[in-house]
Amino acid sequence: MRRPANQRERTIVELAARLADDFALRAAEHDRDGTFPFENYDLMRDCGYLRLTVPEEFGGMGASLYELMLAQERLAMGDAATALAVNMHLTPIGQWAGIWRITRNPAIEDVLRRAGENTLVWAGFTSEPGVENVIMGAKTRATRAPGGYIVDGYKVFCTNIEVATDFTVSVQHDDPVHGPELLLLKVSRDSPGLRPVRNWDVAGMRSTQSGDLEIKSLFVPEHNVVHRQPIGQYNETIARTILCWGVSSFGAVYSGIGAGAIEWARQQVARRNRQTDPAVRQLFAEMEVLLETGRAVAYRHAQEVREEQIFEQLTIQEVMARSALAKMVPVNNTIAIMQKIIDAVGSAAFQRKQPFERMLRDAHAGPFMPFSNLAAYRLFAANVFGEELAPTGPALDLDEARAAAARAVGSSR
Numbered sequence: 474m475r476r477p478a479n480q481r482e483r484t485i486v487e488l489a490a491r492l493a494d495d496f497a498l499r500a501a502e503h504d505r506d507g508t509f510p511f512e513n514y515d516l517m518r519d520c521g522y523l524r525l526t527v528p529e530e531f532g533g534m535g536a537s538l539y540e541l542m543l544a545q546e547r548l549a550m551g552d553a554a555t556a557l558a559v560n561m562h563l564t565p566i567g568q569w570a571g572i573w574r575i576t577r578n579p580a581i582e583d584v585l586r587r588a589g590e591n592t593l594v595w596a597g598f599t600s601e602p603g604v605e606n607v608i609m610g611a612k613t614r615a616t617r618a619p620g621g622y623i624v625d626g627y628k629v630f631c632t633n634i635e636v637a638t639d640f641t642v643s644v645q646h647d648d649p650v651h652g653p654e655l656l657l658l659k660v661s662r663d664s665p666g667l668r669p670v671r672n673w674d675v676a677g678m679r680s681t682q683s684g685d686l687e688i689k690s691l692f693v694p695e696h697n698v699v700h701r702q703p704i705g706q707y708n709e710t711i712a713r714t715i716l717c718w719g720v721s722s723f724g725a726v727y728s729g730i731g732a733g734a735i736e737w738a739r740q741q742v743a744r745r746n747r748q749t750d751p752a753v754r755q756l757f758a759e760m761e762v763l764l765e766t767g768r769a770v771a772y773r774h775a776q777e778v779r780e781e782q783i784f785e786q787l788t789i790q791e792v793m794a795r796s797a798l799a800k801m802v803p804v805n806n807t808i809a810i811m812q813k814i815i816d817a818v819g820s821a822a823f824q825r826k827q828p829f830e831r832m833l834r835d836a837h838a839g840p841f842m843p844f845s846n847l848a849a850y851r852l853f854a855a856n857v858f859g860e861e862l863a864p865t866g867p868a869l870d871l872d873e874a875r876a877a878a879a880r881a882v883g884s885s886r
């Protein structure tokens with residue numbers, strides 16, 4: 474279904490389309506061999522796609538969450554694994570940009586400037602064995618050291634570890650005064666104490682190469698603490714950034730898989746002259762409803778985030794549920810689309826030489842990415858029954874954040 478778009482949106486989507494069509498030529502090979510698509514990153518760097526969410530002041534395109542979703546959906550139509558991988562760079566940069574627009578924080582400004590100069594690729598490592606990835610706790614430990622922290626632990630699902638120059642890791646620090654706290658630390662990839670474990674051998678999203686990372690005696694200076702909160706609490710900053718942007722933009726990648734698969738199925742059906750069969754037409758109509766419903770939920774979320782109403786009118790737990798919904802509906806609808814394509818197309822959908830079987834496997838990584846369907850159901854049910862699943866930390870004081878940044882700018886002069 475074609476949607477109205479202004480010139481700027483058309484330009485962004487056309488850029489993504491050019492990349493997607495090129496990446497699609499190599500996607501099967503990277504998927505088969507489980508190789509990271511380094512050359513795709515070179516191309517994305519050269520054409521400015523890596524700067525999609527960097528503010529225009531720093532040489533980027535300043536994309537909003539909605540524009541990011543449009544672009545990422547189109548990119549995923551050609552190569553979902555590259556789209557998912559680059560999402561781990563584009564969304565944090567977009568999140569940093571949002572915080573920077575409020576606070577003008579100089580440390581964030583440095584990140585955005587480097588991203589604008591193409592010298593920074595970001596990643597975020599919060600997943601750990603046996604820890605639900607909802608940014609409320611970590612097994613990786615930080616202990617106090619002169620001028621900062623020493624970190625030891627083990628992260629899993631480290632997308633972009635092959636290309637990232639910098640990343641965040643979540644850690645627990647047992648503060649003697651404030652008690653156990655969750656810290657997000659900014660780490661440079663070339664820091665001593667990091668050992669990537671190249672063990673990513675999974676059914677789908679294979680070329681993301683999201684292997685493990687062993688962290689031993691890593692020193693992180695105090696000024697690289699980018700977030701701090703008590704363990705086990707919901708937090709407004711996390712909701713505004715990682716959840717509202719990161720989680721919902723995963724949905725766009727999975728919508729892209731659905732849209733790409735429908736386009737492939739349309740060609741297959743046309744080749745077999747099946748498009749006049751009423752049963753096949755019914756299936757395509759149902760797929761269209763699923764795809765558009767997923768998009769509608771995601772786009773509503775993007776609009777609400779931009780207009781800030783959800784932060785003013787909903788609880789943080791409700792905001793989290795909105796982010797979960799914006800990811801869950803596109804993901805689950807894409808999986809439903811896949812079954813309909815098998816019905817409509819027949820055995821071609823089962824052939825390894827066809828791109829559909831890769832799309833089918835890639836799509837099935839969606840339901841357990843955060844918020845997993847299970848985690849989302851827990852949130853929705855708790856909101857229905859008016860229950861708090863966890864305490865929520867104090868609301869973000871935007872005026873104080875601005876004042877703190879102004880003080881930091883003053884003291885750095």
Ligand SMILES: Cc1cc2nc3c(=O)[nH]c(=O)nc-3n(C[C@H](O)[C@H](O)[C@H](O)COP(=O)(O)OP(=O)(O)OC[C@H]3O[C@@H](n4cnc5c(N)ncnc54)[C@H](O)[C@@H]3O)c2cc1C
Nearest residue numbers: 597598599600601602603604605606630632678838841842
């Ligand atoms: C393609 C892809 C890319 C991803 N990229 C990132 C990323 O860049 N950064 C990031 O932080 N996360 C990333 N994730 C992870 C994601 O955020 C979720 O954490 C993950 O999908 C949750 O998987 P799960 O349902 O197995 O969770 P869980 O059940 O919470 O398990 C998480 C991990 O711990 C293991 N595990 C579970 N219980 C135990 C136990 N008792 N003892 C030992 N091991 C245990 C599981 O096998 C799994 O590897 C990615 C996921 C996918 C599919």
